[in-house]
Amino acid sequence: MSENRNTLSKQFLQFLPDNAVLTHNEDLHPYECDGLSAYRQVPLVVVIPETIEHIVRIVNICRKTNTPIVCRGAGTSVSGGALPLENGVLLSLAKFNRILNIDPVNRLACVQPGVRNLAISQATQSYGLYYAPDPSSQIACSIGGNVAENAGGVHCLKYGLTVHNILQLKIVTIEGELLTLGGSGLDGPGYDLLALLTGSEGMLGIIVEIVVKLLPVPECASVVLAAFDEIEHAGNAVTEIIASGIIPAGLEMMDRHATRAAEEYVHAGYPDNAAAILLCELDGIKEEVSAQISQVKDILLKHRAVQTRIAKDEVERQLLWAGRKGAFPAVVRLAPDYYCMDGTIPRRKLAFVLNRISELSEEYQLAIANVFHAGDGNLHPLILYDANKPGELHRSEELGGKILELCLEVGGTITGEHGVGVEKLNQMCVQFDTLELSQFHAIKHAFDPDELLNPGKAVPSLHRCAELGAMHVHEGKLPFPDIERF
Amino acid sequence: MQTSIDKLIKLTQPGQEADAILRKCVHCGFCNATCPTYQLLGDELDGPRGRIYLIKQALEGNAVTRKTQTHLDRCLNCLACETTCPSGVEYHRLLDIGRNWVDQHVQRSAYDNVRRKLLRGILPYKRRFHFLLSLGQMMSFILPDAVKRAIPARQIRSPWPDKQHQRKMLVLDGCVQPSLAPNINTATARVLAALGISLVKADKAGCCGAVSWHLSAPEEARVFMRQNIDAWWPFIEAGIEAIVMTASGCGSVVKEYGAYLADDKNYAQKARRVSELTKDISEILVNEDLSFFNNTIKNIGKPQRVAFHAPCTLQHGQKITGVVETILQQAGYELTHVPDAHLCCGSAGTYSILQKDLSQQLLINKLKSLENDHPDVIVTMNIGCLNHLASGANTKVLHVVELLEKGLRQGKSLN
Numbered sequence: 089m090s091e092n093r094n095t096l097s098k099q100f101l102q103f104l105p106d107n108a109v110l111t112h113n114e115d116l117h118p119y120e121c122d123g124l125s126a127y128r129q130v131p132l133v134v135v136i137p138e139t140i141e142h143i144v145r146i147v148n149i150c151r152k153t154n155t156p157i158v159c160r161g162a163g164t165s166v167s168g169g170a171l172p173l174e175n176g177v178l179l180s181l182a183k184f185n186r187i188l189n190i191d192p193v194n195r196l197a198c199v200q201p202g203v204r205n206l207a208i209s210q211a212t213q214s215y216g217l218y219y220a221p222d223p224s225s226q227i228a229c230s231i232g233g234n235v236a237e238n239a240g241g242v243h244c245l246k247y248g249l250t251v252h253n254i255l256q257l258k259i260v261t262i263e264g265e266l267l268t269l270g271g272s273g274l275d276g277p278g279y280d281l282l283a284l285l286t287g288s289e290g291m292l293g294i295i296v297e298i299v300v301k302l303l304p305v306p307e308c309a310s311v312v313l314a315a316f317d318e319i320e321h322a323g324n325a326v327t328e329i330i331a332s333g334i335i336p337a338g339l340e341m342m343d344r345h346a347t348r349a350a351e352e353y354v355h356a357g358y359p360d361n362a363a364a365i366l367l368c369e370l371d372g373i374k375e376e377v378s379a380q381i382s383q384v385k386d387i388l389l390k391h392r393a394v395q396t397r398i399a400k401d402e403v404e405r406q407l408l409w410a411g412r413k414g415a416f417p418a419v420v421r422l423a424p425d426y427y428c429m430d431g432t433i434p435r436r437k438l439a440f441v442l443n444r445i446s447e448l449s450e451e452y453q454l455a456i457a458n459v460f461h462a463g464d465g466n467l468h469p470l471i472l473y474d475a476n477k478p479g480e481l482h483r484s485e486e487l488g489g490k491i492l493e494l495c496l497e498v499g500g501t502i503t504g505e506h507g508v509g510v511e512k513l514n515q516m517c518v519q520f521d522t523l524e525l526s527q528f529h530a531i532k533h534a535f536d537p538d539e540l541l542n543p544g545k546a547v548p549s550l551h552r553c554a555e556l557g558a559m560h561v562h563e564g565k566l567p568f569p570d571i572e573r574f
Numbered sequence: 575m576q577t578s579i580d581k582l583i584k585l586t587q588p589g590q591e592a593d594a595i596l597r598k599c600v601h602c603g604f605c606n607a608t609c610p611t612y613q614l615l616g617d618e619l620d621g622p623r624g625r626i627y628l629i630k631q632a633l634e635g636n637a638v639t640r641k642t643q644t645h646l647d648r649c650l651n652c653l654a655c656e657t658t659c660p661s662g663v664e665y666h667r668l669l670d671i672g673r674n675w676v677d678q679h680v681q682r683s684a685y686d687n688v689r690r691k692l693l694r695g696i697l698p699y700k701r702r703f704h705f706l707l708s709l710g711q712m713m714s715f716i717l718p719d720a721v722k723r724a725i726p727a728r729q730i731r732s733p734w735p736d737k738q739h740q741r742k743m744l745v746l747d748g749c750v751q752p753s754l755a756p757n758i759n760t761a762t763a764r765v766l767a768a769l770g771i772s773l774v775k776a777d778k779a780g781c782c783g784a785v786s787w788h789l790s791a792p793e794e795a796r797v798f799m800r801q802n803i804d805a806w807w808p809f810i811e812a813g814i815e816a817i818v819m820t821a822s823g824c825g826s827v828v829k830e831y832g833a834y835l836a837d838d839k840n841y842a843q844k845a846r847r848v849s850e851l852t853k854d855i856s857e858i859l860v861n862e863d864l865s866f867f868n869n870t871i872k873n874i875g876k877p878q879r880v881a882f883h884a885p886c887t888l889q890h891g892q893k894i895t896g897v898v899e900t901i902l903q904q905a906g907y908e909l910t911h912v913p914d915a916h917l918c919c920g921s922a923g924t925y926s927i928l929q930k931d932l933s934q935q936l937l938i939n940k941l942k943s944l945e946n947d948h949p950d951v952i953v954t955m956n957i958g959c960l961n962h963l964a965s966g967a968n969t970k971v972l973h974v975v976e977l978l979e980k981g982l983r984q985g986k987s988l989n
């Protein structure tokens with residue numbers, strides 16, 4: 089293997105500087121994992137290119153030597169999407185961090201893939217514009233990674249996921265070709281390859297440029313916080329808010345554990361004894377917002393909110409969201425490690441699912457904090473464990489698997505926004521049947537016949553599912569086979 | 575994050591502390607977003623998450639080489655990462671432990687050793703530094719431009735107010751500041767005098783210990799710390815109200831005396847008391863009535879537009895944010911918009927000397943954002959930043975108290 093490493097790095101060093109080709113173990117270890125540090129693998133080589141030309145040359149070398157490539161944006165994936173391969177090159181896009189063009193008239197920005205999500209909104213703020221999808225990791229995650237994972241966020245309820253907010257992609261294929269997908273209009277002729285690439289987890293091509301849509305910063309945004317003594321009441325309030333026809337810009341729930349951790353991080357004054365809190369944001373023109381806020385407040389009170397509070401100014405509004413957005417890492421204030429799940433469930437099943445989760449938590453003797461994109465039913469149970477205690481990680485994985493299966497049982501899906509990566513491969517077998525999975529493999533082969541782009545991620549091999557199926561899928565049938573699972 | 579610290583290391587106090595800190599890090603990568611060196615270099619190894627990982631590797635017993643040392647050396651110790659971290663990872667403590675460990679196990683080049691020893695042997699000593707600086711100022715005509723720019727012009731000392739007030743505070747004179755900008759403390763004394771507070775100095779106090787501490791010489795640093803504690807103790811017993819820091823770099827270290835001397839039987843308690851009493855000058859001013867300054871400014875005419883550079887040791891180290899801005903506004907100044915205010919200017923103690931290229935790049939970026947809105951003056955709260963910024967700025971750079979004091983003087987001459 090070290091021979092492989094040497095020959096590869098020699099070829100890379102012909103056009104990359106020394107500090108852009110890492111081959112020593114000491115340098116490679118910090119790249120061995122992404123935001124899911126429970127899974128680790130030291131890559132063969134790390135390359136840090138700076139131009140598209142560099143990427144094309146890297147791809148050509150890898151194709152000719154049959155070396156797999158794993159892309160890495162900011163390494164914040166929580167499903168192990170950017171987990172390296174032992175025999176593979178880890179291609180970092182961190183140096184592609186420039187905003188190439190802002191077009192305020194057409195409300196577009198052309199950006200390199202390594203640009204941080206939040207940096208786009210900051211750079212376009214002076215034009216009164218912003219980029220709407222806001223994953224909680226937006227301070228750090230890259231737009232390229234967002235496209236690869238079709239990332240969502242707090243404000244996606246109203247403004248859509250990444251796929252709804254991009255217009256064009258440039259990708260480098262495994263053949264070393266530079267392709268442009270999509271256009272500057274909303275629709276184009278032919279198949280929508282732009283949508284296909286979005287969420288493809290680095291398996292179909294390397295994203296090297298992105299044209300994103302920008303939206304005008306709403307004239308007014310207001311957030312109301314409500315505390316509940318019972319999760320069920322909060323769930324009912326969510327259902328009624330949506331049913332009333334209001335489309336909140338964000339509608340989020342945190343349970344007691346998550347709220348407590350977030351409070352310790354930002355000191356936003358979240359109530360610490362509530363069973364759950366809801367954050368509901370409304371945006372638009374002033375009159376509309378204030379009318380809707382009072383309507384929402386009425387609904388919250390009707391469903392027995394024990395406390396409601398409207399952020400008095402922009403600073404407080406930002407603070408209330410900062411706590412929610414930092415909630416994942418903040419939970420380590422409660423336990424040394426967390427394992428983040430990402431299931432989607434029908435909203436009306438929320439109370440049932442949360443009750444089951446708390447039973448499972450008892451059964452496995454592992455605490456769970458829940459953060460919930462309540463508006464769109466995307467649930468993030470955070471299993472709290474201690475990785476230094478032998479067996480705890482394994483128990484958390486098992487419990488995590490149980491939770492995802494619970495999501496499927498109630499008619500949901502196994503991932504809302506974090507992608508499958510390596511973490512949810514088994515659950516993919518449960519969600520899709522052999523035929524569906526074969527179609528996924530066919531698509532992969534059309535782009536990447538030799539399976540060199542992030543192989544082994546996102547879509548499980550049929551073999552793996554066959555082995556697993558024997559254990560899990562009863563009588564070869566999925567629960568609720570008639571429910572559409574996207 | 576999972577750890578498996580080397581058994582022997584784990585028996586030591588620093589080993590246990592490092593382990594506890596590492597366990598808190600969840601590898602989310604938020605901190606990379608605000609790290610100045612990650613932004614410039616785009617390598618995980620030059621960001622906080624990577625440095626944390628490098629330290630973890632080292633303490634887990636893996637061989638370390640010059641490579642790890644280089645990435646740790648490039649860290650500015652600006653602690654923007656700590657401000658950003660949602661998990662409360664105490665990066666500065668981990669870095670101290672990691673750097674000490676690595677420096678004990680990796681030989682530096684002779685050139686590097688000499689430079690670091692020279693810095694430790696000159697900067698903390700008032701007289702030695704003063705001598706060299708005076709020499710530089712005298713001989714500046716033969717120096718190359720780049721060096722010349724880094725040497726500030728000689729300041730004429732204005733007098734220390736002599737009226738005694740009932741409220742008394744102690745000020746740290748520091749090591750390089752008395753020579754580079756003696757007027758900062760004088761201005762502080764005059765501003766405080768106007769508020770009815772006498773500022774006193776303890777002649778035997780000197781360097782706060784920061785230089786040695788950050789160059790992996792903790793025991794040498796502790797000697798400075800004990801000296802200061804001894805010099806201040808009689809004043810503390812006499813009931814001074816606070817120990818005032820006019821350089822946020824020193825403040826961030828003195829506030830840690832309690833932690834740094836926790837294992838010293840003779841000094842632990844005193845060190846804790848010193849840390850408790852230590853206040854940045856902004857923490858004092860914000861609690862006083864500054865309308866007096868505002869009125870004098872109003873008399874002078876149009877409000878001056880000021881760009882505030884928040885030193886890292888103030889905003890990230892001491893977590894004092896928005897306070898200086900409040901003071902400036904209360905005193906009648908208009909603040910200009912400064913983008914990326916969380917980023918380091920590249921001064922970072924001895925960094926501007928040891929990591930020149932990175933430091934200069936950060937300086938260029940910082941000046942661009944400070945001068946972006948065309949301020950009349952740039953103000954800051956730390957001598958290191960002040961000098962560094964002044965070496966490249968087209969705008970005058972002052973310490974906040976110098977600006978306030980100037981307002982006082984102008985106000986007086988109008989009356």
Ligand SMILES: Cc1cc2nc3c(=O)[nH]c(=O)nc-3n(C[C@H](O)[C@H](O)[C@H](O)COP(=O)(O)OP(=O)(O)OC[C@H]3O[C@@H](n4cnc5c(N)ncnc54)[C@H](O)[C@@H]3O)c2cc1C
Nearest residue numbers: 161162163164165169224230232233236239240290295505
């Ligand atoms: C605390 C925390 C909170 C989070 N909150 C959210 C949330 O609210 N919503 C959400 O959707 N996600 C969330 N995430 C997950 C993660 O931030 C997103 O998946 C994000 O889109 C990943 O971006 P990245 O740049 O870090 O990509 P990486 O982690 O570096 O990579 C992720 C995947 O994308 C591929 N990839 C990266 N760049 C490219 C490229 N240029 N071309 C091709 N493939 C590429 C990689 O190969 C990998 O498969 C969170 C993560 C953390 C740690």
Ligand code: SF4
Nearest residue numbers: 599600602603605659
């Ligand atoms: S932000 Fe904190 S928890 Fe996250 S990687 Fe950085 S130090 Fe670790």
Ligand code: SF4
Nearest residue numbers: 609649650652653655
């Ligand atoms: S202290 Fe500053 S330079 Fe060092 S890792 Fe943290 S943010 Fe980066």
